[in-house]
Each structure stands twice: as structure tokens, then as C-alpha cells.
Amino acid sequence: MDGVTDFLLELRSEEIPARMQDKAREDLARLFAAELDKAGLKAAELVTYATPRRLALIARDLPAETQAVSEELKGPPADAPDAAIEGFLRKAGLTRDALQTREVKGRATLFAVIDKPGRATADVLAEVIPTIIRAFPWPKSMRWGDASISTESLRWVRPLQGIIALFGDDVVPCAIAGVESGAATVGHRFHHPGVITIGSAADYVEKLRACHVIVDQNERRATIALGAKMAANMAGLTLIEDEGLVSENAGLTEWPVPLLGRFDEAFLDVPPEVIQLTARVNQKYFVCRDAGGSLANAFVCTANIDAADGGERIVEGNRKVLAARLSDARFFYETDLKVPLADQATKLEKIVFHEKLGTVADKVDRVAKLARWLAEEGIVKGADPELAERAARLAKADLVTGMVGEFPELQGLMGGYYAAAQGEPAEVAEAIRDHYKPVGQGDDVPTAPVTVAVSLADKLDSITQFFGADLKPSGSKDPFALRRSALGILALILDNGLRFPLSRTANNDVLDFFADRLKVQQREAGVRHDLIDAVFALGGEDDLVRLLARVKALQSFVGTEDGANLLAGYKRAANILKKESYQADTAPFEADYRREQAEAALVTALDAAEPASAKAIANEDFEAAMAALATLRAPIDSFFDQVTVNDADPAKRAGRLALLARVRAAVHGVADFSRIEG
Amino acid sequence: MILRLHSYWGARGCAILQPYDMRMGAGTFHPATTLRALGPDPWNAAFVQPSRRPTDGRYGENPNRLQHYYQYQVILKPSPPDLQELYLGSLAAIGIDFTRHDIRFVEDDWESPTLGAWGLGWEVWCDGMEVTQFTYFQQMGGFDCKPVAGELTYGLERLAMYIQNVDNVYDLRFNDAGVSYGDVFLENERQMSTWNFEVADTDTLFDLFRKAAAECENCLAAKLPIPAYEQAIEASHIFNLLNARGVISVAERQAYIGRVRDLAKGACTAYMEKNGWMA
Numbered sequence: 001m002d003g004v005t006d007f008l009l010e011l012r013s014e015e016i017p018a019r020m021q022d023k024a025r026e027d028l029a030r031l032f033a034a035e036l037d038k039a040g041l042k043a044a045e046l047v048t049y050a051t052p053r054r055l056a057l058i059a060r061d062l063p064a065e066t067q068a069v070s071e072e073l074k075g076p077p078a079d080a081p082d083a084a085i086e087g088f089l090r091k092a093g094l095t096r097d098a099l100q101t102r103e104v105k106g107r108a109t110l111f112a113v114i115d116k117p118g119r120a121t122a123d124v125l126a127e128v129i130p131t132i133i134r135a136f137p138w139p140k141s142m143r144w145g146d147a148s149i150s151t152e153s154l155r156w157v158r159p160l161q162g163i164i165a166l167f168g169d170d171v172v173p174c175a176i177a178g179v180e181s182g183a184a185t186v187g188h189r190f191h192h193p194g195v196i197t198i199g200s201a202a203d204y205v206e207k208l209r210a211c212h213v214i215v216d217q218n219e220r221r222a223t224i225a226l227g228a229k230m231a232a233n234m235a236g237l238t239l240i241e242d243e244g245l246v247s248e249n250a251g252l253t254e255w256p257v258p259l260l261g262r263f264d265e266a267f268l269d270v271p272p273e274v275i276q277l278t279a280r281v282n283q284k285y286f287v288c289r290d291a292g293g294s295l296a297n298a299f300v301c302t303a304n305i306d307a308a309d310g311g312e313r314i315v316e317g318n319r320k321v322l323a324a325r326l327s328d329a330r331f332f333y334e335t336d337l338k339v340p341l342a343d344q345a346t347k348l349e350k351i352v353f354h355e356k357l358g359t360v361a362d363k364v365d366r367v368a369k370l371a372r373w374l375a376e377e378g379i380v381k382g383a384d385p386e387l388a389e390r391a392a393r394l395a396k397a398d399l400v401t402g403m404v405g406e407f408p409e410l411q412g413l414m415g416g417y418y419a420a421a422q423g424e425p426a427e428v429a430e431a432i433r434d435h436y437k438p439v440g441q442g443d444d445v446p447t448a449p450v451t452v453a454v455s456l457a458d459k460l461d462s463i464t465q466f467f468g469a470d471l472k473p474s475g476s477k478d479p480f481a482l483r484r485s486a487l488g489i490l491a492l493i494l495d496n497g498l499r500f501p502l503s504r505t506a507n508n509d510v511l512d513f514f515a516d517r518l519k520v521q522q523r524e525a526g527v528r529h530d531l532i533d534a535v536f537a538l539g540g541e542d543d544l545v546r547l548l549a550r551v552k553a554l555q556s557f558v559g560t561e562d563g564a565n566l567l568a569g570y571k572r573a574a575n576i577l578k579k580e581s582y583q584a585d586t587a588p589f590e591a592d593y594r595r596e597q598a599e600a601a602l603v604t605a606l607d608a609a610e611p612a613s614a615k616a617i618a619n620e621d622f623e624a625a626m627a628a629l630a631t632l633r634a635p636i637d638s639f640f641d642q643v644t645v646n647d648a649d650p651a652k653r654a655g656r657l658a659l660l661a662r663v664r665a666a667v668h669g670v671a672d673f674s675r676i677e678g
Numbered sequence: 679m680i681l682r683l684h685s686y687w688g689a690r691g692c693a694i695l696q697p698y699d700m701r702m703g704a705g706t707f708h709p710a711t712t713l714r715a716l717g718p719d720p721w722n723a724a725f726v727q728p729s730r731r732p733t734d735g736r737y738g739e740n741p742n743r744l745q746h747y748y749q750y751q752v753i754l755k756p757s758p759p760d761l762q763e764l765y766l767g768s769l770a771a772i773g774i775d776f777t778r779h780d781i782r783f784v785e786d787d788w789e790s791p792t793l794g795a796w797g798l799g800w801e802v803w804c805d806g807m808e809v810t811q812f813t814y815f816q817q818m819g820g821f822d823c824k825p826v827a828g829e830l831t832y833g834l835e836r837l838a839m840y841i842q843n844v845d846n847v848y849d850l851r852f853n854d855a856g857v858s859y860g861d862v863f864l865e866n867e868r869q870m871s872t873w874n875f876e877v878a879d880t881d882t883l884f885d886l887f888r889k890a891a892a893e894c895e896n897c898l899a900a901k902l903p904i905p906a907y908e909q910a911i912e913a914s915h916i917f918n919l920l921n922a923r924g925v926i927s928v929a930e931r932q933a934y935i936g937r938v939r940d941l942a943k944g945a946c947t948a949y950m951e952k953n954g955w956m957a
Contacts, residue, residue: 150824159757320845
């Protein structure tokens with residue numbers, strides 16, 4: 001296109017937190033597009049970049065001017081009172097002689113035509129830039145410098161240092177909070193601390209690259225991901241990949257250089273998860289596995305500089321820091337190991353679980369009893385009640401250990417380590433370790449019986465307690481993550497095939513909550529929600545394993561030709577009954593007329609299918625129940641083909657309606673087909 | 679190193695002060711920082727402040743964690759526009775070579791619940807080690823900073839470890855006559871860790887806390903913000919000791935922090951009033 005120009009904006013500041021950079025790019029593009037739109041401008045493309053020290057935007061193919069627009073305002077009739085006309089003139093900003101008069105519905109009416117000429121895009125941009133800066137939604141912002149004598153001074157994420165605003169190769173002049181726009185920026189803080197001048201959007205990225213700044217965050221990410229992998233490979237190790245770390249390091253560097261270092265092997269006595277977490281959270285290092293798959297005594301840090309000595313001193317410095325961190329982790333680990341978990345557990349009496357629900361110790365007591373009951377009742381088969389109770393009593397004890405105090409995300413895991421080291425049975429240690437699982441969709445679902453009992457008891461307790469205190473989730477609010485707990489319970493029950501009538505521990509409120517969650521969960525797993533509804537509508541079912549088996553049998557049945565036709569026949573029967581407002585007769589109906597052949601055949605089929613289906617359902621053989629229903633399909637079809645329900649003879653009519661009601665009841669023995677769509 | 683920092687910041691207009699003679703958790707508690715961050719008057723100062731953090735004690739067994747260590751603190755109000763460059767200049771002045779070390783500004787927002795204060799800034803990393811806390815104060819004692827002060831807090835031991843290239847803080851050379859940091863402080867760390875974690879009499883501490891709080895109120899009633907602030911510092915340190923002794927429950931913890939904050943805020947309010955800066 002002719003006459004279009006690219007625009008470059010760079011907002012340079014002191015270091016922007018890594019975690020805010022992606023959102024800042026999105027916000028910049030969004031605000032910029034919105035402001036341009038107000039002026040009737042649109043860029044062919046918006047590209048955004050973020051580094052620790054700059055937030056940049058390139059808008060491609062902007063016209064030199066905005067479109068001229070002509071706006072027309074309809075005014076009062078030409079013979080309207082003077083006051084009305086004067087009011088209109090004020091509104092239009094014109095004088096009387098500039099108005100036009102036109103005929104509208106036979107009446108002379110005044111019109112104002114206001115021509116708005118196109119504006120230079122550069123002028124629009126000069127206004128847009130300060131507007132965006134003032135409106136920028138940083139999650140946290142600050143004041144600084146002399147201007148901060150007033151609390152009204154400009155707020156930015158960190159002090160704003162410079163603005164590049166280039167439309168083509170011309171500076172768009174604007175100023176905000178004492179910072180004037182220009183064409184100058186700075187390169188890498190240490191490699192190229194001097195000022196550099198940018199020519200236009202076209203040379204921005206490359207000029208910065210020449211000054212050791214990779215402005216494109218995706219390129220820095222790729223450099224880090226690849227460089228870290230290669231550094232590990234060169235040392236004969238495999239990098240444990242971590243996308244979050246890649247992004248974070250890309251947000252901390254303008255010239256990323258991954259470097260591999262080693263730490264003292266003696267630290268490998270500390271659990272590998274602790275080492276990995278310490279390295280990742282505190283130091284933002286990657287860690288590696290050795291050829292055998294175990295955690296290696298190596299880390300990869302990402303420097304922001306090509307050091308003169310190849311990074312030797314940087315690696316050495318980072319090694320020391322990691323050694324101090326690991327030494328601290330080992331201090332916590334060894335200190336914690338000395339205190340039996342049972343002793344730690346007594347400290348839970350001082351920790352409030354929820355103000356309405358007592359202390360964590362109270363919760364532990366309830367969970368221990370429930371876990372024991374689940375084992376004793378045989379609901380969780382193969383779980384030793386003693387071990388289930390023991391595990392539950394120790395499961396939360398690691399919350400008061402030094403290590404979990406330092407790294408809350410290690411809850412459970414550390415308890416498992418401590419329990420094993422302190423000679424608890426393996427099942428108990430495993431249950432402590434895994435009792436928070438499954439934490440979300442896709443997380444491993446425990447299968448070890450003792451673990452299942454504790455995990456189930458913990459989650460059931462939370463749900464029943466919070467519901468009991470009227471702290472239910474509502475709308476988007478679920479502060480105690482009860483929906484996640486419910487999904488965890490469903491996964492535990494279904495994956496382990498637990499025969500657990502939920503009504504034994506849950507009231508109707510809680511059961512409805514589970515039903516809702518089950519629908520959500522099964523819908524995501526590809527089960528038709530109408531089929532779930534069809535089975536739920538039968539009522540009285542609180543055994544989820546049985547319920548889902550029935551739903552699954554139903555889903556495969558309605559997918560067959562027999563199923564589809566039976567559904568059609570059922571719907572026809574149900575519609576007729578509904579139309580006739582048929583009330584089911586409680587007394588068995590004896591026909592006192594001679595049945596037609598198709599009618600008699602249907603009766604015979606029902607006589608066989610009804611008990612077969614009932615027996616199959618009692619045996620929980622839902623495929624067989626469906627098969628029994630399938631035998632009705634042909635007789636129903638023939639019945640509708642050959643028999644007139646609405647016979648003139650009232651006896652025949654009544655008899656046939658009763659027969660249809662029997663069909664409906666037989667089908668409802670398996671599922672409420674009226675809920676099935678299609 | 680301290681002399682070089684003094685000479686660097688002294689040349690840039692800072693008043694070189696001496697440590698405050700009270701036990702406190704950080705240089706930020708020094709009245710030259712906390713109280714002077716209030717109000718409109720310009721203020722530039724630099725000083726060393728010994729800092730005591732009872733829970734950081736490791737019985738002398740950790741290579742860089744100490745319950746007693748030294749901070750070098752610089753406060754510049756209003757924050758100058760080239761504060762980052764000034765700071766980097768000070769690192770160069772103490773011998774950090776930017777071509778061989780990796781200096782980074784990593785987000786670290788500062789908040790002191792006991793001072794009712796917060797600010798935004800970074801922890802400055804040198805090869806992965808936090809060597810300085812760099813903060814633009816936004817609020818102090820519950821008051822908006824008008825103007826904002828820039829605060830730099832250097833961890834002197836850690837910087838010295840870099841410059842001397844030693845792995846363990848106790849191996850630092852204290853002078854050129856063979857005295858090490860360990861010779862000076864190792865036994866102190868061992869004994870103080872034991873006292874902080876195991877021995878300190880908690881009844882006495884609870885009593886001291888109450889008395890410091892009462893004395894603070896007494897000073898406030900007499901409209902004496904500086905002595906009141908001293909008592910707030912004292913209460914804060916006693917609270918830290920109680921915390922190290924593990925006798926403050928989670929629920930009580932908030933109440934104690936709130937109590938110290940009220941004392942500090944009271945002192946700051948009195949200071950503002952005394953100077954006629956209350957709106």
C-alpha cells in the first residue's frame with residue numbers, strides 16, 4: 001500500500017519484573033489499538049516486545065493522516081423558535097448562515113454539516129502515547145524522584161527512563177513526567193552502556209542486537225531452552241525441562257547465556273524434590289538427570305552477560321550460593337528428621353483450620369476416624385484400619401516442620417520422607433506422601449488402599465465440614481477448593497471401583513454437589529450429559545460406580561440401531577401418553593377384547609423383557625438390561641405399524657394406552673429415556 | 679570496603695553516620711532511615727548498621743546465614759534519577775568487575791509489616807547471590823512518602839565473600855594480620871543461636887515486650903517521637919526473639935505484628951505532627 005508508515009514505541013524503564021512482562025505486552029497492544037481506533041486508525045499489524053528494561057511496540061502500515069469525515073446533524077424546523085435554533089447552533093458550533101435547509105416530510109428543516117478534516121497520524125500518536133502511559137494497568141506501580149513530592153505524580157512499574165516514538169524516521173514529540181520522546185535508547189547495561197540512536201522501526205531490533213540486547217522475548221526463550229539443553233548434554237546429562245523457568249529467565253536477561261555448574265555431591269542426601277525446588281524457586285536454575293535417571297549434582301544458571309572469562313567466575317559464584325541454599329535445606333531436613341511426626345502432630349492443636357471448624361488437630365482427628373471407618377466397612381478394600389488411622393493421624397504433621405514452612409508446596413512429600421526415615425510402615429509413609437492427590441485433573445490418582453482411605457477421608461471431611469458450616473462454593477467463588485476436592489473424590493471412587501454409597505456420609509446437599517461435579521467431570525471425559533441426566537432422574541442412586549456403569553451401557557446402547565429405534569418408539573409412546581394425559585392405572589389391566597397380532601406380540605415381548613431387565617439390573621449387568629430392552633424394538637415398531645391406538649372402541653383404546661404405558665415403564669426401569677436428546 | 683563505600687557516598691553528598699546503638703533487624707529500622715523517610719525535606723545519608731535476626735541463626739554451621747551481621751545502608755531522598763547508575767558505581771568502587779560478574783535486578787518488593795511500610799524494587803544479584811536490597815519507599819509508618827526515598831542495603835559479609843573469593847563467611851580475612859571473621863564471630867554465632875532458639879527466658883521476654891510497649895505509649899503521651907520510636911525498635915526485636923523461641927502461635931503472631939506496627943505508626947505520626955507535616 002502506498003503512503004503507509006511504521007511506528008515504533010519503546011518505553012524504557014528500570015527493571016520490569018519478569019512475571020509482568022507478557023501481560024504488559026498484551027496491555028500495550030490492546031491500549032494502543034483502542035486509542036488508534038478512537039481516531040479511526042488501524043495498523044496492519046501490531047508487534048510487541050518486552051525485555052527487563054523496555055517495553056516496545058511496532059505498528060505496521062499506518063496511513064499518514066486519518067480519514068476526513070463529514071458529520072451531519074439534524075436540527076429543528078426552519079420556523080422553530082429562536083431559542084431552539086440557538087441551542088442547536090451552540091451544539092453544532094456553527095453560525096446561522098452556515099446551516100443548510102432541507103425538506104423533511106414537507107417541512108423545511110435545518111441541518112448542520114460539520115466537516116472534520118483528516119489529522120496527521122503523528123499528531124494523533126503524540127496524544128495517544130501519554131494517554132496509554134497514564135492508563136497502563138500495571139499490577140503494582142510506584143512513584144519516584146522529585147515529582148513524588150505529590151502523590152498525583154506519574155506511576156509506572158519502576159522509574160520510567162526514556163521514550164522512543166518514531167513514526168517512519170521522524171520523532172513523534174511528546175512528553176510525560178519530564179521524560180521527552182526521542183530516538184535514543186541504551187544497549188545492554190554492561191556490554192553497551194552508551195546511548196544508541198534508532199533510525200526507525202525497521203532497524204530497531206537489529207540495532208539493539210548489535211548492542212547485546214535481544215529484544216524479542218521468544219528469541220531469548222529459544223536461546224535459553226536450547227542453550228540449557230546443550231550445556232547439560234555436553235556434560236553427559238539430561239536437562240529437566242521447565243518452561244516456566246525458561247520464561248522467567250528470559251524476563252531477567254537481555255543477553256541470556258546458560259552456564260552449567262556442579263554442586264557438592266554430598267547434598268544429594270537431601271530429597272531430590274527439595275534440591276530441585278530450592279534451585280528453581282530461590283535461584284531460577286534448571287537441574288539435570290544423570291544417565292541413570294537420578295538427579296545429578298549439576299545446575300544450569302542463566303547469566304545476562306558474555307563474561308570475559310567465559311563465565312568461570314559466574315558459575316563459581318552461583319555454585320556458592322546454591323551450596324548455601326542447599327546447606328540451609330539440609331539444616332531443615334536434618335532438624336525435622338530428629339522430631340517424630342507424632343510429636344509434630346501435637347503442634348497442630350495451635351493451628352486454626354478455619355475459624356468455624358476448629359484447629360487442624362480437630363480435622364486430623366475426624367479424618368483419622370473416617371479413614372478407619374472406610375477401611376473397616378470394606379469400602380476401601382485391602383486397607384488395614386490401623387494403618388489408615390495411623391497415616392491419617394500423621395498426614396498433616398509436616399505442616400509444622402521447618403522444610404514445609406520454607407517450601408509449602410512440599411507438604412505431604414516431606415511428611416512421607418520423614419515417616420519412612422522414622423520407621424513408619426511403607427503404606428503409612430506412602431499415604432502421607434500422596435494423600436493430597438489427586439490435586440487436579442490429570443494428576444495421578446492414588447491406588448494404594450491405605451492412601452485411598454486417607455485421601456478420601458481428608459477430602460470428604462473438608463466438603464462435609466464446609467457444607468455443614470454453610471461455606472459452600474457459589475458461582476466463581478470456591479475459596480476452599482471444594483470443587484477440586486469433589487473431583488478428587490470422584491476420581492478416587494471411579495478409578496478404584498469403590499462401592500461406596502455416598503449417602504452414608506453425605507447429606508442431600510452434598511450429594512447434589514457431587515452429582516453436579518460428576519456431570520462436569522464426565523462431560524469433559526466425553527460422556528453425554530443427557531445420558532447422565534437420564535440415569536440420575538431415576539433417583540436414589542448414590543453409588544457412583546454403578547451409576548456410571550449404567551450410563552456407559554446406555555451410551556453404547558443408544559448408539560446402536562436397536563437403541564436409536566427403541567428411543568424413537570419410546571418417544572412416540574410417551575408423546576401419545578402425554579397427549580392423552582394418560583394416568584397410569586395402578587391395577588393390572590386385563591384386556592376384554594381380542595388383541596391384534598402385533599399387540600399380542602408386544603405383550604409377549606414385554607412379559608419376557610421386564611423380568612430379564614429387572615434381573616440384569618439387580619445383577620448390575622447393564623449391558624444385559626439394555627439387551628433385554630432391545631428385544632422390544634421390533635415388536636414396538638410392528639405395533640405402531642399395524643395397530644391404531646386411538647381406536648373408536650374405548651376398551652381397545654384404553655387397552656392400547658395401557659400397553660404403551662407398560663412400554664414406558666419398562667424402559668424407565670433402565671433409564672429415564674425422556675431426558676435423552678435426539 | 680566500608681571506607682570505600684563511605685568515601686564514595688560521602689563524595690555524593692551523603693552524611694556519613696554511625697550505627698545506631700540498639701538491637702534491630704535491619705538498617706531500615708535506624709531512625710536515620712525510618713523517621714527521615716517521612717516529610718518533604720531532602721535527606722542523604724550512609725551508615726553501617728549491625729543487624730540481628732534471631733531466626734536466621736544457624737549455630738555457625740551455614741556458610742552465609744548469620745543471626746548477627748552488618749548492613750551498609752544508603753538513603754537518598756528524593757530518589758535521584760540515576761540511582762541505579764550511582765549504585766553500580768559503588769559496586770565498581772569496591773572492586774566488582776562487571777565484565778566477569780553477572781549483576782541482575784530481580785523483582786523483590788519490600789514490605790515491613792512491623793513498620794507499616796512498603797516499597798518496590800529489587801534484590802540485586804551478583805552471580806546469583808543477593809548482595810543488595812534496592813527499594814523505592816512508597817509508604818512509611820502508614821504515610822505516603824512525599825517524596826519517595828531510594829534505599830540501598832548492602833549485605834557487607836556477602837560482598838566481602840565475593841571480593842575475597844571465599845566460600846564461607848567465617849573464612850573472610852578480617853585484617854591482614856591473620857584474623858578471620860570466624861575468629862571474631864564464630865563463637866558468638868554459636869552461643870547466640872543457642873540463646874535465641876533454646877535458652878532465652880520467654881517469661882522475661884514477654885515482660886520486656888509489654889514494658890517496651892508501655893514505655894512507647896508513655897513517650898507518645900509526652901509527644902516525644904524519637905524515644906517512642908526507640909521503644910518500638912526494642913519491642914520489634916523482642917518480638918523477633920519470641921518468634922525464634924517458637925512460643926508465638928500463628929494466630930498470636932498477627933496480633934503481635936499489629937501491636938509493633940501500631941507503636942511504630944504512633945511514633946511516625948508523632949514525628950510528622952512535631953514537624954508540622956500532617957495535612
